[in-house]
Structure formats: C-alpha cells, structure tokens
Amino acid sequence: MNNDVIVEVRGLTKEFPGVKALKGVDFDIKRGSVHCVVGENGAGKSTFIKILTGAHRRTGGSLKYNGKDFDPKSIREAMDNGISVLYQELNVVDDLTTEENLTLGKENTKWGFIRKSEGLNKTMDIIRSLDDSIELDMPVDQLSVAQKQVIEIAKALSTDCSVLVMDEPTASLSEDEVRRLFLTVKKLKEQGITIVFISHKLSEIFEIGDYVTVFRDGEMIGTKSVPEIAGYDDAAGCPDTFDDATVAEACTELVRMMIGKVIVQEYVPSTSDYSTKLLEVKNVNNRRLKNINFELYKGEILGFYGLVGAGKTEVGRVLYGIDDYEGEISVNGKKAEYKNVIGALDAGLAMVPEERRVDGIFGQLSIRANIPLMRMDSVMNSGLISRIKENRLADKFMNMMSVAAKDREQAVAFLSGGNQQKVVIAKCLNRDADIIMLDEPTRGVDVGAKEEIHEIIRDLANEGKSIIVFSSELPEITNLCDRIVLMHDGNVGEIMKNQKDVDVDHIMSVVAGG
Amino acid sequence: MANKTNKLKFLTHPTFILFLVFVALNLFFAFSTPRFFKLSNYMNIIRQSTMIMIVGCGCTFLMMTESLDLSVGSNLALSCMVYSFLVVFGIPGLGIGPLPLWAAGIIVLIIGGLIGVLNAVLVTRFDFEPFIATLGVMYIGRGLALATFDGKSIRTGFPDGFEVIGNDSILGVPYLFIFVFLAIVIFSILHKKTLLGKHAIAIGCNKNAAFFSGLNPKRIVTRLYIITGCLAAFAGILTASRLEHGDPRTGTGFEFTVLVAVLLGGTPLSGGNGTILGTVIGALIITVLGNGLNAMDILKFWQIVFKGIILIGAIVLHSQLRARRRNALIAAGTKA
Numbered sequence: 013m014n015n016d017v018i019v020e021v022r023g024l025t026k027e028f029p030g031v032k033a034l035k036g037v038d039f040d041i042k043r044g045s046v047h048c049v050v051g052e053n054g055a056g057k058s059t060f061i062k063i064l065t066g067a068h069r070r071t072g073g074s075l076k077y078n079g080k081d082f083d084p085k086s087i088r089e090a091m092d093n094g095i096s097v098l099y100q101e102l103n104v105v106d107d108l109t110t111e112e113n114l115t116l117g118k119e120n121t122k123w124g125f126i127r128k129s130e131g132l133n134k135t136m137d138i139i140r141s142l143d144d145s146i147e148l149d150m151p152v153d154q155l156s157v158a159q160k161q162v163i164e165i166a167k168a169l170s171t172d173c174s175v176l177v178m179d180e181p182t183a184s185l186s187e188d189e190v191r192r193l194f195l196t197v198k199k200l201k202e203q204g205i206t207i208v209f210i211s212h213k214l215s216e217i218f219e220i221g222d223y224v225t226v227f228r229d230g231e232m233i234g235t236k237s238v239p240e241i242a243g244y245d246d247a248a249g250c251p252d253t254f255d256d257a258t259v260a261e262a263c264t265e266l267v268r269m270m271i272g273k274v275i276v277q278e279y280v281p282s283t284s285d286y287s288t289k290l291l292e293v294k295n296v297n298n299r300r301l302k303n304i305n306f307e308l309y310k311g312e313i314l315g316f317y318g319l320v321g322a323g324k325t326e327v328g329r330v331l332y333g334i335d336d337y338e339g340e341i342s343v344n345g346k347k348a349e350y351k352n353v354i355g356a357l358d359a360g361l362a363m364v365p366e367e368r369r370v371d372g373i374f375g376q377l378s379i380r381a382n383i384p385l386m387r388m389d390s391v392m393n394s395g396l397i398s399r400i401k402e403n404r405l406a407d408k409f410m411n412m413m414s415v416a417a418k419d420r421e422q423a424v425a426f427l428s429g430g431n432q433q434k435v436v437i438a439k440c441l442n443r444d445a446d447i448i449m450l451d452e453p454t455r456g457v458d459v460g461a462k463e464e465i466h467e468i469i470r471d472l473a474n475e476g477k478s479i480i481v482f483s484s485e486l487p488e489i490t491n492l493c494d495r496i497v498l499m500h501d502g503n504v505g506e507i508m509k510n511q512k513d514v515d516v517d518h519i520m521s522v523v524a525g526g
Numbered sequence: 527m528a529n530k531t532n533k534l535k536f537l538t539h540p541t542f543i544l545f546l547v548f549v550a551l552n553l554f555f556a557f558s559t560p561r562f563f564k565l566s567n568y569m570n571i572i573r574q575s576t577m578i579m580i581v582g583c584g585c586t587f588l589m590m591t592e593s594l595d596l597s598v599g600s601n602l603a604l605s606c607m608v609y610s611f612l613v614v615f616g617i618p619g620l621g622i623g624p625l626p627l628w629a630a631g632i633i634v635l636i637i638g639g640l641i642g643v644l645n646a647v648l649v650t651r652f653d654f655e656p657f658i659a660t661l662g663v664m665y666i667g668r669g670l671a672l673a674t675f676d677g678k679s680i681r682t683g684f685p686d687g688f689e690v691i692g693n694d695s696i697l698g699v700p701y702l703f704i705f706v707f708l709a710i711v712i713f714s715i716l717h718k719k720t721l722l723g724k725h726a727i728a729i730g731c732n733k734n735a736a737f738f739s740g741l742n743p744k745r746i747v748t749r750l751y752i753i754t755g756c757l758a759a760f761a762g763i764l765t766a767s768r769l770e771h772g773d774p775r776t777g778t779g780f781e782f783t784v785l786v787a788v789l790l791g792g793t794p795l796s797g798g799n800g801t802i803l804g805t806v807i808g809a810l811i812i813t814v815l816g817n818g819l820n821a822m823d824i825l826k827f828w829q830i831v832f833k834g835i836i837l838i839g840a841i842v843l844h845s846q847l848r849a850r851r852r853n854a855l856i857a858a859g860t861k862a
Contacts, residue, residue, distance in 0.1 A: 332738075357740040365738045372738065374731040376798050385728055386739045388721050396719040439739065 018043040018175060018206050019064065023073035026059050032230055033059040036073060039225050039235040041175075046197060046207045048217045048238075051227030052270055052484055053320055053455075057210060060227070061177055064208070065097045066090035077175075096168035097177040100184075104160050106153040110139075113152055113163055114170075135170040142166065142196050158189035162196060169205070176200065177208040182216060183321070194220050212321045213501075214263040214524060218242065218254050226269040233269045241265060263524035264517075267319070274486050274516045281510075282473035282494050284312040289345070290447055290478045291361075293331075296339035300326040302502045304339070308447065313469065313479045315493030315510075317486060318523050322499040324482040325366055328451050331480075332356045332363045343447070362386065362445035364436050366452045366482070368429070372436035375425030379417055380406040382424050382435050386443040409438035413468060430461025437468065448472065449480040454488060466492055490514055498522040540792040540847050541804045544840075548811050555818030562821045569700070573768075575813035576702045577602070577761040577780070582787050582805040583713035584754030587723070588656075589788050590730045591747055592797030593649060596660040598758040599780035600667030601641050603773070605762025607674040609634045610772025614683040627687060631763055638759020641667060642752035649751070650744040664781065671774040680772035692768030702764065709757070714802045722749065730797025786833065787812055790840040794848075811836070 019041040026034040034056045041047045051057040062068040063075065066084030075082050077093065084090035087097070104113050114135050132148075139146050143162045152160060161181060168176055178197075182190045197207055197220050209221065217224050218238060225235040239250035242262045254262070291308035301323050308314050316324045329335040333356035341348040343359045350356050356363075365371035374382050380402050384391040391401040406420040413434040417427055424435050433453065440448060453469065454462040469492060473479050483489050489496055490510060498505040498519060505522040508514075556563035581598050588595050612630035616623040625633070641663060648659035691701045717723035729736045729743045736743055766772050790808030793800030815836060819829045 353737060353740045354742060363738065367734075370732075371734040374728050374735055374798075376731050377727065381724070381727075385724070385736075385741070388724060392721075396715070397721075397724065443740075 016043040017041065018078060020076040020079075021060075021073070022076075024060070024063065024070055024075055025072035026056075026063060026068060027071045034063075034070075035230040037227075037230075037232040039232050041206060041208065042223065043206055044201065044204050045222040046201055046209055046220050048209045048211065048221040048224040049227065050211070050214065050217070050224060050266060050270060054229075055227040055270070056230040057227045058179075059230075061097070061179065061208070061210065064090070064175075065095055065177055091168075091171055091173070094172055094174040095177070096171065096173040096175070097179060098161060098164050098168065098181055100180045102157070102160050102164055104152050104163055106151075108152060109148065110146060110150050110152060110155075110163060111148040114167060135166050138166040138169045139163065142199060143192070156189060157184055158192050161193060165196065165200070169200075173205065175206045175208060177210070179210050180212065181209075182211060182213060190216075212319060214266050214319075215259055217266070218259045218262060224266070226266060228270055228272055233272070260521070260525055264521040267520045267524040268517075270319075271486050271520065274490065279491055279510055279512055279514075280470065282311055282313055282470065284473070284494055285310040285476075286312075290343065291331075292340075292342040294340040294342075296327075296330060296337050296341065298326070298330065298335055298337040300335075300502050301330065301337070304330075304504055306497055306504065306507060308478050308480060310478055311473050311476050312495065313473045313481060313493045315489040315496045316480065316482045316499060317489045317496055317519065318484070318499030318505075320484060321501075322523065323502040324484070324499055325451055326502070327499075328363060328366075328449050328480070328482055331361060331449060357386070357443065357445065360446040361449065362440045362443040362447070363449040364433075364440045364451060364453060366455070368433055368436055368456075372439075373424045373432050376423055378421045378423055379410065379415065379427075379435055380420040383409055383438050383442055386439050390442055405442065409435075409442070413438060414464065428458070428461075430457040430465070433457055433465065434461070437465065441472070445477075447478045447480065449482070451482045452484065453481060454483075454485070462488075486516070486519065490516070490519075500525045540844060541801060541807065543843070543847065544790065544792065544804060544807050544811070548807055548814070551811060551814050551818070555814065555821065559818070559821045562818055567817065567821070571810070571813050571817050572706070573700065573702055574817065575809045576706050577765060577777075578784055578787050578809040578812065579706050579806055580709045580761050580764075581754070581757050581780075582784050582791075582809055583709050583802055584750065584757040585784050585788050586791065586793050586800050586802055586805045587713070587717070587726050587750045588747075588754055589793045589795065590726045590797050590800045591743070591750065592730045592733075592795070593656040593747055593750070594660065594785065594795070595645060595751065595754050595758075596657065596781045596785075597641060597645060597663040597667050598754065598761075598784055599777040599782075600664045600671060601638055601755060601758035602762040602765060602777035602780055603775065604641075604667045604671040604674070605634045605638055605759040606766040606776055607671045607680070607762075607772045607774050608637060609763050609766045610680040610684070611674055613685055613688060614680055614772075624685065627685065634763055635756050635759050638755045638757075638762070639752050640755070641758075642755025643748075645755070646748035646751035650747055668774075668778075674774060675772070677774060679774065684770065689767055689770045692764050692766070692770075702768070705760075705764065710802055710806060717802055722746065726750065727798060727800075730799070732798070783812060784809075786837045786840075789837065789844075792844055794844065808840075 017040045022038050024034055024037045025032070037060065049057045059068065063070045066087045066089050069085070070083065082093070084093065105116065108116070111132065115132060136148065139162060142165065143159060146155065146159055146162060165176065181193060185193060200207060211217070221238045223235060223237050224241060226233040242250070242254055242258050244250040286309050288310035289307055290310055293304055293306050296304040304327060316327060318324050326335065330337045331341065333350045333352045343361065348359055350359055374385065383406050384402060388397070391397055391405055393401060403420065410417070410420060415431050415434045417431060424432055427435065450469065454465050457465065469479055469481065481489065481493060493510050495507060495509050497507050500523050561567065585595055585598065609630050612625045612633060613627055614624060616625050645660050645663050648654040649656050694701060725741050725746045728741060729746060733743065765776055787808035788805050790811055791801065791804030793804065812833065815832055816829055819832060
C-alpha cells in the first residue's frame with residue numbers, strides 16, 4: 013500500500029452562528045485507500061465533507077491536499093482540483109439518455125446544434141470498465157440506482173478526479189446492488205483513486221474499508237486502520253474477509269467510539285401500571301421493518317434506541333398511520349384499523365415528529381395559533397374560536413413548559429430550537445391522547461431546555477400517559493425510559509428493563525448487530 | 527427603542543401600507559380630474575368592485591391554502607346566463623315554464639357549487655395543479671355559458687323585480703352594498719373565528735405539519751372550492767340583475783382581476799397568510815385605478831398596462847415588506 017498522505021487535516025474548525033460544528037480535527041487520508049467516516053447525526057462528519065468539497069468554508073485550522081494548503085471556495089473549485097462527490101441524492105436527469113446526462117452542461121455545440129462530444133468516448137470507456145451493461149442511448153429512468161451511481165461516478169472520473177467522496181451510497185440500494193457498488197469501489201481503488209466513504213451501516217466498513225475515522229460532537233475520536241479495529245496488530249496477519257463474530261465485536265467497538273462514555277444519571281422509574289396494556293404490536297413487517305413485537309403499558313416510558321437507519325422512525329410512522337404494514341396493532345385492546353394520521357389521533361395516539369421545522373411547527377403563525385391546532389375544540393365557544401380561550405390555553409402551556417418568548421403572539425419560526433420544540437410538544441399534549449410518541453424529542457435543543465423537556469415527559473408518565481420516545485441519544489434513553497427497545501437494521505434486537513446500573517456495553521453490542 | 531417600534535408597528539403592516547397606496551391613488555385622481563372626487567362616483571366605484579370583493583372573499587381563502595381558482599369568471603358568466611334563461615324560458619326540455627326568481631337563484635347557486643366540486647375533485651382526488659385544473663374548468667364553464675343561448679345574450683322577457691337586487695336600494699343603501707358588507711363580515715369571522723379559517727391558514731403555512739397534526743387538507747380545500755363556486759354564482763346573479771341582461775361574454779378576465787386583488791391584498795401564491803380586509807382594499811385599488819383613468823379619458827388599453835404595473839409593483843412591495851419583517855423578527859429573536 014502506498015503510504016503517501018493525500019489529505020492532511022490539522023486543527024480544522026467550523027463555526028456556525030451559535031454552534032461549533034467542528035472543534036479542531038486532526039487526521040490523515042492516505043492516497044489510494046478507502047477511508048470510511050462514521051458518526052451519529054450532528055457529529056461533524058458532513059461538515060468535514062462539506063469543507064473538503066467546497067460547499068462550506070472552514071473557520072480555522074488547516075487542510076492540506078497533495079501537500080499544499082487547500083481552501084476551495086466552491087464545489088466547482090474542489091472538482092477542478094480533483095475532489096468530487098457522489099451525493100446521496102443523485103443528480104441525474106431521468107428523462108435524458110445516458111449520453112445526454114454525461115454531456116449535460118458541457119455540450120459541444122455548433123450553430124446552436126448539439127454535436128458529439130469528444131470527451132464522451134473517454135467517459136464511456138470509464139463506464140464500460142465499471143459496468144458493461146450500460147448503453148449510451150438508454151434513457152436513465154430505465155437504469156437501477158446502482159447504474160445511475162455508475163454514471164455519476166464516471167462523470168466524476170472524467171474530470172480527472174483523484175478523491176471521490178461517497179455520501180451514504182448504499183442507503184437506497186438492494187443487497188445485490190451493494191455488491192456491485194463494492195466491486196466498483198474496488199476497481200476505483202485499483203486505479204489509484206482515494207475513496208472517502210460515509211455510511212451508517214458499520215458492517216460495510218469491514219468489507220471495503222482500509223481506514224476508519226470516528227466523529228463525535230464535532231471532534232475526531234479516532235482514526236484507525238480496519239485490521240486494527242478488528243483486533244489484528246498488523247495488516248500482515250489480517251485475513252481478507254472477517255468472520256461475523258469479529259465484525260460484530262469490531263462494530264461494537266466503533267459504536268463505543270461513536271457514542272462515547274455514557275453517564276447514567278439519575279434514572280427514576282415512572283409509576284407505571286403493568287396490568288393495563290395500552291398498545292400491543294404483533295409481527296409487524298413492512299419495507300423497512302422486520303417482525304416487530306412490543307407492548308406499551310399505562311404510565312410507562314418506552315424508549316426505542318438504535319443507530320441512524322435502524323428503523324426507529326419507521327416504527328413511529330407505522331403506529332401513526334403513515335406507512336403501510338402487515339401484522340397486528342391493538343390500541344386499548346381493540347385492533348387498530350386506521351390507515352391515516354386522523355385515524356391514529358382518533359384511536360388515541362399523538363406524535364411529536366422528528367423534524368421539528370419541517371413537520372412540527374407552523375412557523376409563520378404565533379404561539380397562540382399553533383398550540384390548539386391539533387384539537388381546535390379546546391378553544392371553541394359555541395362553534396366559534398374564542399380568543400380568550402386561545403390566550404388562556406397558550407398561557408397555560410407557556411407557563412407549564414416555561415416557553416421563553418416575547419409574548420404569545422410571537423411567530424414560532426423565530427423562537428430558539430428548544431422553545432419551538434416546547435410549542436410542538438404543547439400542541440401535541442393539548443390533543444390529550446393516551447399514547448404520546450416523541451421522535452428525537454431533544455435534537456438540536458440546548459442542555460437546559462433538554463432537561464426541562466425530560467422533566468415534562470416524566471410528569472406526563474406519572475400522570476398516567478403512556479410515552480414512546482424514539483432517540484438516537486443513548487443518555488436520553490437511559491435517563492428517561494422504563495423499558496428500552498433496542499433496534500438494529502429494522503429488527504428488534506432486544507427489549508430490556510432500564511435500571512440505575514444498566515449495562516451500556518451490552519446495549520452498544522446489541523445496536524451494533526451483535 | 528423596543529417601545530417605539532411596538533407603537534409604530536402598524537405603520538409597517540402591509541395592509542396599512544396598502545391603504546396608504548389607496549389614499550394616494552385617490553388624491554392623485556382627485557387633483558387630476560374634477561370628475562373623480564364625487565359621492566356619486568364613489569358609489570359607482572363600490573358598485574364596480576362589488577363582484578371582485580364578493581368572489582375575492584372565497585379566493586382569498588383558497589389562496590391561503592396555496593390553491594387558486596381561475597374558473598370564477600366563467601362560472602360568473604354561466605350563472606348570469608342560466609339565471610336569465612331560467613327566469614325567461616324556464617326549462618323547456620322538461621316542459622317547465624319561466625321559474626320564479628328565488629327558484630332560479632337556488633338552482634344557479636347549486637350549479638356554481640357543483641363547479642366548485644369539479645375543481646375540488648380534480649385538485650384533491652386526481653392531484654392536478656390548481657392552476658391547470660381550474661384553467662380547464664374555466665374553458666368548460668365559458669363554453670357552457672355560450673352554449674346556453676347559442677352564444678347570444680338574453681335581453682328581453684325578464685319578469686318584474688329582476689333588476690331589484692342589482693340596482694335598487696333600501697333606506698338609501700343599495701342592496702349590492704349590503705351583500706358586500708355581509709360577505710366581508712361573514713368571511714372575516716370565518717377567517718378569524720372558525721376551524722375553516724384556522725385550518726386553511728395552517729395548511730398553507732406548513733402542509734407537513736398540518737399532516738402530522740391530523741388536519742384534513744383535502745376536506746378543507748374541497749369546502750373552499752365549493753364556497754368559492756357558490757360566491758361566483760351569486761356574483762353572476764347580481765351581474766344579471768345589475769345589467770338587466772344575461773351575457774355569456776361577461777366576466778372575461780374577471781378571474782385575473784380577482785387574483786390581482788387578492789395578491790395586492792397581501793395573500794401570497796404560496797399561502798399561509800392573508801386577510802379579507804387586504805383583499806377588499808386590493809379590489810378598491812384596482813377599481814379606483816380603472817375608474818380614475820376613465821375619468822381622465824385615458825384609453826382602455828393603457829388601463830390594462832397600468833393594471834399590470836400595479837400588480838408587479840404590489841408583489842415587489844409585499845416581498846420587500848415580508849423580508850424586512852422577517853429580518854426584524856430574526857434580529858429581535860436573537861436578542862431575546
């Protein structure tokens with residue numbers, strides 16, 4: 013292996029207003045290697061990628077590319093210097109043919125008519141070397157996602173790319189397509205191209221990776237060679253493929269690095285009533301979920317924990333009537349027949365969605381107007397909306413949750429993340445549902461507000477509400493939940509009871525797939 | 527500083543600024559021509575803007591939800607024709623003679639509502655873009671209006687009382703004014719005080735959040751199309767009565783006049799915002815512009831040019847105001 017360093021990162025920082033996304037990161041990417049980058053949401057890996065590819069400018073530190081300082085002002089500039097990205101959202105135009113896609117934006121024209129491009133043959137050779145089933149005149153919408161990726165890769169390579177960043181390339185591929193993509197990656201590596209590979213599926217690292225860098229909270233936690241992670245002292249004694257047990261153990265080690273030390277704070281059990289079963293999920297399957305079984309009791313906080321992509325949100329979507337499923341869900345002892353959100357709400361389930369800005373708040377509307385929207389009759393007086401009742405309701409929730417705002421007329425879009433989340437929770441609580449689901453209830457919320465929101469959730473459970481929390485933050489789960497459902501790759505790995513000295517290592521090994 | 531901005535906040539409110547534009551326009555015409563600033567002319571202006579305001583009430587709601595209705599003009603024409611036809615000829619195919627005014631009125635309102643249903647089905651069931659769906663219905667409606675009496679107008683044979691609601695007054699107040707006033711009051715209440723208004727705004731503001739909150743956008747939009755269809759039909763009845771004839775070519779371009787009034791009034795095409803009062807002022811501005819330019823003996827062609835300029839100016843004004851408001855709020859938010 014060539015030990016020459018192609019990208020050298022030293023003390024790299026990036027600050028956004030109010031947030032430090034990268035807090036001084038150091039590591040090297042070796043020429044011709046497949047370098048994996050992992051980390052949970054918000055760990056800083058995408059920020060790093062964006063700086064490398066010219067989408068963001070760094071605020072401090074240095075980044076050297078081929079030994080020279082490198083600070084691309086645009087994606088174009090990074091591309092011209094040989095750093096290209098294969099985005100998760102592919103940039104192919106479905107209605108055009110392969111050829112038209114390949115020459116898009118650099119068409120060779122004469123008198124306004126398009127002529128055959130000279131560079132095309134070269135690109136076509138690249139495509140053929142990667143996948144010989146793609147023809148020039150094929151409309152792109154007839155190609156599979158993996159084939160479209162090949163086209164994008166070829167486009168990148170035709171601009172003399174030497175570093176190719178792949179952003180979660182396997183996220184929407186079938187198993188078979190993943191195999192083919194990995195073959196492509198291996199071919200690229202043989203051609204001496206350096207691959208920066210981002211994935212949430214940790215086991216993939218052990219199939220194609222040479223090195224792995226773990227990010228957490230804007231810091232680089234470690235950069236190790238893959239044999240090292242897998243427990244081999246040097247590459248020489250390391251086999252080409254790893255057995256399942258080794259991979260599982262190594263994944264657990266990676267998860268430990270990604271999540272860090274979990275300080276189990278004071279977990280206080282809720283006053284749950286385990287004789288009253290409110291929700292029962294039996295053998296639920298769909299595109300993303302495999303055989304999900306669990307129960308929820310009155311006054312209980314049930315936590316769903318897993319890495320990104322493990323299927324937590326998908327469980328929530330099934331329960332909330334959004335996604336189709338096979339299997340049986342019973343609410344309050346009755347089989348759930350509902351097929352939409354309105355039905356789920358009527359059955360007694362309410363949800364605080366994951367993406368607060370996109371799915372939660374009505375940004376232009378005031379706090380007063382937001383809170384009653386899930387149950388308008390709470391502010392109605394003989395058929396008309398009563399401003400007095402609206403004000404009273406807003407004041408009640410703003411006091412209860414100590415929402416920091418100028419007044420109740422302030423538009424929600426202009427509140428801080430934590431206060432927006434409180435408004436979304438208030439809107440949901442006003443529905444007075446028996447079962448309240450919260451998807452990532454404290455993502456992007458500051459520490460103080462986080463503690464307050466946790467307190468609100470505990471109070472609700474003690475009042476007899478049943479709560480389901482979906483979270484990718486382990487401390488949140490271990491501090492809050494009475495029982496924890498551990499998910500991995502669409503499966504329920506294990507359902508465990510929480511306690512003060514909960515075995516965090518065990519949790520990590522289950523969510524890593526062990 | 528904060529206090530001062532609070533007290534003067536209404537000065538930057540879009541509706542207030544729109545009102546200033548309206549006043550300025552009046553002053554301009556008052557000084558330009560002696561024929562403009564007269565009570566009789568103002569009565570005329572309100573009369574001319576009646577239909578825009580009545581139909582505009584429904585269209586404002588639709589546009590709050592990010593929809594729109596281009597079929598209102600031909601709906602108005604069809605209603606005008608059918609109403610005239612029913613009271614003059616009845617339904618000859620069924621052997622029914624001339625209908626009384628009230629019966630013809632009810633039938634026409636139902637037809638208007640059905641046009642709303644057609645729009646709603648296309649938009650909510652078949653996921654047509656509102657623009658395309660209502661454009662199609664606009665042509666259908668215009669064609670039917672022309673077909674009603676072989677493309678001709680109905681000018682004679684009207685029963686007694688036909689012209690009353692369009693022209694007469696009660697205690698010195700024209701019926702038309704009363705209808706407009708009622709429409710404004712009813713729709714302002716609907717906007718501020720009912721589920722329909724709150725949900726319409728919420729849907730236009732954030733479709734996803736509305737979905738997760740369990741609102742039913744399709745039902746709301748359907749109701750609004752039906753309401754708008756009925757309002758257009760009612761405006762058709764008033765038009766027939768006011769003109770004292772059924773004209774299949776009336777209301778050509780009316781849908782765009784309403785659209786301009788609503789946009790002027792501060793309801794953006796992207797929805798989530800808007801007031802009935804804004805639309806009313808918007809309708810008055812358009813009418814005063816036409817009326818004033820007429821009084822100045824400026825040719826119709828130039829009036830159309832001015833209408834376009836006013837529309838573009840209004841959109842620029844509103845987007846500027848919105849951006850400024852947003853920046854001010856963001857600044858206030860980061861301080862808090």
